Structure formats: C-alpha cells, structure tokens
Amino acid sequence: MSFSIERYKEESKKVDVTGVAWSDVTTYPLSKGDxxxxxxxxxxxxxxxxxxxxxxxxxxCMDPILTAFLACWNYEELWHGENLxxxxxxxxxxxxxxxxxxxxxxxxxxxxxxxxxxxxxxxWLLKDFSAVYLTxxxxxxxxxxxxxxxxxxxxxxxxxxxxxxxxxxxxxRHFAFYFNSAKEWLAGNERxxxxxxxxxxxxxxxxxxxxxxxEEVDALAVYLFDDEQGEEELLxxxxxxxxxxGLSGIKLMxxxxxxxxxxxxxxxxxxxxxxxxxxxxVRPPEAVTGR
Ligand SMILES: [Fe+2]
Ligand SMILES: [Fe+2]
Numbered sequence: 001m002s003f004s005i006e007r008y009k010e011e012s013k014k015v016d017v018t019g020v021a022w023s024d025v026t027t028y029p030l031s032k033g034d035x036x037x038x039x040x041x042x043x044x045x046x047x048x049x050x051x052x053x054x055x056x057x058x059x060x061c062m063d064p065i066l067t068a069f070l071a072c073w074n075y076e077e078l079w080h081g082e083n084l085x086x087x088x089x090x091x092x093x094x095x096x097x098x099x100x101x102x103x104x105x106x107x108x109x110x111x112x113x114x115x116x117x118x119x120x121x122x123x124w125l126l127k128d129f130s131a132v133y134l135t136x137x138x139x140x141x142x143x144x145x146x147x148x149x150x151x152x153x154x155x156x157x158x159x160x161x162x163x164x165x166x167x168x169x170x171x172x173r174h175f176a177f178y179f180n181s182a183k184e185w186l187a188g189n190e191r192x193x194x195x196x197x198x199x200x201x202x203x204x205x206x207x208x209x210x211x212x213x214x215e216e217v218d219a220l221a222v223y224l225f226d227d228e229q230g231e232e233e234l235l236x237x238x239x240x241x242x243x244x245x246g247l248s249g250i251k252l253m254x255x256x257x258x259x260x261x262x263x264x265x266x267x268x269x270x271x272x273x274x275x276x277x278x279x280x281x282v283r284p285p286e287a288v289t290g291r
Pocket of ligand 2: 077141144170171174
C-alpha cells in the first residue's frame, strides 16, 4: 500500500456522484437500523472540521506534507457528509444540514475546548505523541470504510451501495496516508511504539465517540457488526493495525464490539431501544433543551 502526497494533491476532489440514481432512493426501503447508521455517519463526517482543529494544534503540523494532506482530506470529507445528507433528504427525512451540524456542535460545549487543550499539551510535551494521532487516523479511516461496507451489506440498498462505494475509495486513500505516516514514525522508534500502544489501550475510543454517546456508539456497533461476518471484519481490522511497528496483536475494534455486546447482555434494551425509538432522527440539541 503506497501513498504519494504529490499525486494526492493533484487528484483530490469532491466525491464524483455523476450517475448516482438519486431518483431511485425511495424505490428501496431502508430499515430503522440503516437510517440510524446513516445519521450517525453523516454527523461524524460533518464533524471532521472540528476534528481537524485538534490536529492543527499539534506540532506534527510543522510538517508540510501533513498539512497538505489535511487541506485536501477535510474537503473530501465535507462531501461525504453532504451526500449522506442528500440521500437522507431524498428518502424523505427532513432536516436542514447547517442547522443539524450546528446542533451537534452545540452539544459538545466545554468538552471540545478541553480536548483541544489536552491534545496540544500532549503534543508539545511528548514528541512521539504524533505517532498516536497518526495511528488513530489510520484506525478511524479503516473503521469508517469497514462500517460503510457493513452498511452496504446490511441495507441491500442499491443507490446507497453505489454512493458508499464511491466514498469508500476516498476513505481507502485516507487510510493509506495515515497508516504509512504512522509506520514511518514508528519504524525503529521503540519509545514511540511504547507510547502509541500505551495510549491506544487507554485513551482510544471508536470513531464518533465523544460526539456520540456510548449507547449510540454501541447501537452502531451491534447493528453493523454483531454477526459472524461483522466480528470477522473487526478482527481483520485489528490485525491490519497490528501490522504497525510495536502494535502486534493489539485489539481495539473487536474489543469495543465485545464490550458493546456485554452492555446489551446486561441490559437487553440497551442500544436497540435507540434504533427503535427514532429519537436520534429528531433530537434537539441538549444545549437548548437543558438536558
Ligand atoms: Fe469520510
Ligand atoms: Fe476519511
């Protein structure tokens, strides 16, 4: 798996949706689980600029290759969110995209600023901290494209399959960048490998957690991955991350699935009640309701 920043800069563009059969979106049904995942994924794609604000305060951003990548990457992610929103709107789910994005951000409050400050401090205190967020970038991109693949399989919706297939191609390039950059940083650097492994085992959370609550993250995990194939895919994902220097045998996504399963086992209504209630589709911001 190779990655050329020069080629990426030349070729980066918004996802091409020419020929997507938008008029057929309502011809095929989407289950409540599919819709739950689409809302979650759209919100997280739309959250990328705030995630970027974290990356930009780290000292890894002294590297012009990283900033060139981030400039293009952020633009591509924008169009993933836009197109998922478009599909939901065409399916008949009404929301104003700008309002929804603003609501998701309003819910974060102090937590976002605190998180930026701790990332900045960690990065400036520990040179090898860069390895951690490059690895997290790789895991996030790989989880995202694995999640899209699982949603294609679960939904069996041909228009969604076409759209997500195109988005997945972008996510593969993003993964290649983060993975190769992390590998470069970690290779022959035992101290960075130790920090990376230690941090991942303690502070890593699945993509979207923090913006979404634990139960929402669990709902996505059990809907998409709680079957034999899903579990297999998450074990493969962990194995690919385990190929990074110093991360052999690490278990992250599969561990998150097992923890989600355990919470569902202990509380049978857990996670599924969110999918069933459809509150996620209409929920107003907590900052407004004071919840
Ligand atoms: Fe994306
Ligand atoms: Fe991505």
